[in-house]
Amino acid sequence: MREAEDFIQDVHAHHRAALLWRVRQWTAGDAQLAEDVVQETLMRAWTRRGSLTCVAEELRPWLYTVARNLVIDAHRRRAVRPYESLGDGDEEPVAACHAEAVADRVAVVSAMRRLSVAHRRVVEQVYLWGRPIGEVAVELGVPAGTVKSRLHYAMRTMRRELQGRA
Missing domain, CATH: 1.10.1740 (Rna Polymerase Sigma Factor; Chain: A)
Structure with a gap:
């Protein structure tokens, strides 16, 4: 002990x-x-x-x-669970934050729909599913550098798309 x-x-x-x-x-x-x-x-x-x-x-x-x-x-x-992190009487700001979060999600989904299938698939695998680039490369049958490149260009396109919304 x-x-x-x-x-x-x-x-x-x-x-x-x-x-x-x-x-x-x-x-x-x-x-x-x-x-x-x-x-x-x-x-x-x-x-x-x-x-x-x-x-x-x-x-x-x-x-x-x-x-x-x-x-x-x-x-x-x-x-x-945003309501659990605030005390009594603070529900209204959380609701506003929730509405903003929903709007952000809609914007991201819309921006992802504008990507090519190859670019969208890479973003989904790496960011949504948290898979390593090497695994995604093997699954898609492309070099890891190609996955990184697709990821870079997809994120750049989405960033531009989302900045135009703001």
Whole structure:
């Protein structure tokens, strides 16, 4: 049990401040969310202490990756359930934000419809499904560079399309 306490004290002493600073950047200064993310990250480190090392060059990237994933999860949760992230009486601004988000989605779908099938497929696979470029290249039977090029030109076209809407 003493080893577990030593591990978490070491992690806390050597990494917490840097981790909190980075997480505050990722959460746009949301101090409460940053604290929660850091606490959960340290808890996960503690539960995996047997497979982790205290060497800073190895542990800190692991801590940052876990924290970054927790921040992304928190943002996704808020996007799915915006009413739960606000207190009583704040429903009207959320409704306006929701309407704006729906309008944005409609604009993005409209812009995607204007892309060629090849470009649209690459955007869907990489951005919507989160697939790596290499996998998409294999599936489409084209080089990875072609996938990257299609992605670049598709995003440039969509950006122009969406800027014209604003």
